[in-house]
Amino acid sequence: MSTKDPLVAVSAPGKVMLAGGYLVLDRAYTGLVFGLSARINVVAQEIHTSQGVHLTEIVVESPQFLDAQWRYGYHLADHDGGIKVTQLQVGSHITPNPFVETTLNFALTYIARVHHTRRVHSARLTILADNDYYSQPSPSATRFAHFPVPLSAAHKTGLGSSAALVTALTAALLTHYLDPSLFSLATPSGRQTLHNLAQAAHCAAQGKVGSGFDVAAAVYGSARYRRFSPGVLAALPEPGAPGFATALEEVAKGAWDVEVDKEGVGLPKGVAVRMCDVDCGSQTVGMVKGVLAWRGREGERAAEVWDALQGRNEELAGVLREGRTEEIRGAVERVRELVRRMGEESGVPIEPESQTALLDGLSGVEGVFGGVVPGAGGYDALALLVRDDEETAGRVRAFLEAWGKEKGVRVSLMDVKGEMEGVREEDAKGYGEWIR
Numbered sequence: 511m512s513t514k515d516p517l518v519a520v521s522a523p524g525k526v527m528l529a530g531g532y533l534v535l536d537r538a539y540t541g542l543v544f545g546l547s548a549r550i551n552v553v554a555q556e557i558h559t560s561q562g563v564h565l566t567e568i569v570v571e572s573p574q575f576l577d578a579q580w581r582y583g584y585h586l587a588d589h590d591g592g593i594k595v596t597q598l599q600v601g602s603h604i605t606p607n608p609f610v611e612t613t614l615n616f617a618l619t620y621i622a623r624v625h626h627t628r629r630v631h632s633a634r635l636t637i638l639a640d641n642d643y644y645s646q647p648s649p650s651a652t653r654f655a656h657f658p659v660p661l662s663a664a665h666k667t668g669l670g671s672s673a674a675l676v677t678a679l680t681a682a683l684l685t686h687y688l689d690p691s692l693f694s695l696a697t698p699s700g701r702q703t704l705h706n707l708a709q710a711a712h713c714a715a716q717g718k719v720g721s722g723f724d725v726a727a728a729v730y731g732s733a734r735y736r737r738f739s740p741g742v743l744a745a746l747p748e749p750g751a752p753g754f755a756t757a758l759e760e761v762a763k764g765a766w767d768v769e770v771d772k773e774g775v776g777l778p779k780g781v782a783v784r785m786c787d788v789d790c791g792s793q794t795v796g797m798v799k800g801v802l803a804w805r806g807r808e809g810e811r812a813a814e815v816w817d818a819l820q821g822r823n824e825e826l827a828g829v830l831r832e833g834r835t836e837e838i839r840g841a842v843e844r845v846r847e848l849v850r851r852m853g854e855e856s857g858v859p860i861e862p863e864s865q866t867a868l869l870d871g872l873s874g875v876e877g878v879f880g881g882v883v884p885g886a887g888g889y890d891a892l893a894l895l896v897r898d899d900e901e902t903a904g905r906v907r908a909f910l911e912a913w914g915k916e917k918g919v920r921v922s923l924m925d926v927k928g929e930m931e932g933v934r935e936e937d938a939k940g941y942g943e944w945i946r
């Protein structure tokens with residue numbers, strides 16, 4: 511196989527779901543999803559070996575972290591099992607990265623399949639994550655922070671790193687290996703193939719099928735999102751298992767029933783979506799389970815809340831899309847009211863009291879129109895709708911600092927903002943010394 515441009519770079523955005531958490535798990539409802547300015551970048555390059563050396567390796571690295579290099583050998587599995595990678599040992603130990611490994615199995619299988627080849631040349635993939643994906647003790651002086659710890663010890667801020675990574679890595683591999691006539695990020699069909707592959711790989715790596723809104727945001731950016739039917743993935747064997755390659759090509763090229771409505775979202779001029787990181791040390795596990803169990807028990811009651819909340823979420827989306835800034839406050843309050851009801855009735859802390867107090871406090875800061883607990887809710891994040899200027903950001907920071915001191919929590923305004931654009935090709939020369 512030959513390659514055109516020796517260096518290819520792609521970035522994909524993080525996500526926040528402003529409205530529609532839990533509802534979006536059901537195709538009857540939708541979520542209001544924003545892509546974020548924090549991106550995960552992946553640079554792909556060929557590994558040049560001296561003549562006569564037959565090394566076939568895929569090297570993936572995250573140079574911002576310690577011990578973050580994953581090397582893989584690979585082979586074509588029998589019985590149409592596709593390309594299967596095997597992690598090689600680096601140094602004295604082996605640290606798996608299931609999201610990277612699964613993405614390689616999926617993307618390389620698809621590539622070998624549509625390229626009609628049994629050989630895939632060696633490549634190096636470098637991952638660079640924008641700073642807001644992980645909490646930092648002090649602001650980084652460099653565009654990409656150096657973390658003095660392994661990835662497993664980094665403190666995630668919940669922007670959807672795995673979805674952005676799987677999407678950017680898949681896109682970088684496809685762009686690197688395939689001729690533009692076979693794959694291009696610039697075409698709707700290219701983005702659809704990317705979406706399907708990234709969604710399938712992300713589900714496989716996670717070991718579960720969620721709504722997929724995070725992968726959709728990574729590919730398409732901000733949108734009103736209606737999930738795909740989980741059945742589209744039902745017939746897909748494990749990577750390496752008989753029939754995987756043929757089934758994966760069908761999944762990748764198939765017309766899924768997912769709906770990504772870019773026209774369905776917008777923001778009034780001068781209004782931004784901003785995120786707060788609440789470092790409270792307590793993580794609630796099993797929230798989705800808890801809410802769905804309640805919905806299973808109290809079907810009728812839950813349907814009332816779901817339908818009413820869907821209506822209010824759509825109203826909020828309309829207010830934002832149509833630029834009705836003065837109506838944001840009321841629309842957000844009405845959404846929150848039902849989110850709290852959902853939490854109270856299911857017994858799950860979706861908007862816990864501490865977050866209610868913080869959101870109410872922030873809503874009184876000049877330039878803040880309101881805020882919500884995004885996605886599944888809980889204790890660790892807030893999404894705000896604010897006037898997009900430095901004065902407002904300054905007032906929010908001051909408020910959060912005082913709040914943190916009083917309550918003994920660390921809560922900060924992140925730099926990241928809502929942004930419309932999804933995955934995009936980047937100038938690979940823009941990463942300076944990070945790329946060897």
Ligand SMILES: Nc1ncnc2c1ncn2[C@@H]1O[C@H](COP(=O)(O)OP(=O)(O)O)[C@@H](O)[C@H]1O
Nearest residue numbers: 572607608609637639666668670671672673675
């Ligand atoms: N910068 C990175 N480099 C390599 N792998 C990453 C990076 N960021 C995230 N990942 C992968 O994604 C996983 C985190 O996924 P997950 O726990 O689902 O968090 P999130 O909610 O941010 O998606 C990591 O364990 C790793 O496999």
Ligand SMILES: C[C@@](O)(CCOP(=O)(O)OP(=O)(O)O)CC(=O)O
Nearest residue numbers: 531532534720721722884885886887
């Ligand atoms: C409950 C949900 O509808 C939304 C969860 O959104 P978050 O943004 O809270 O999710 P994670 O990043 O996966 O932790 C589940 C889903 O849609 O898959």
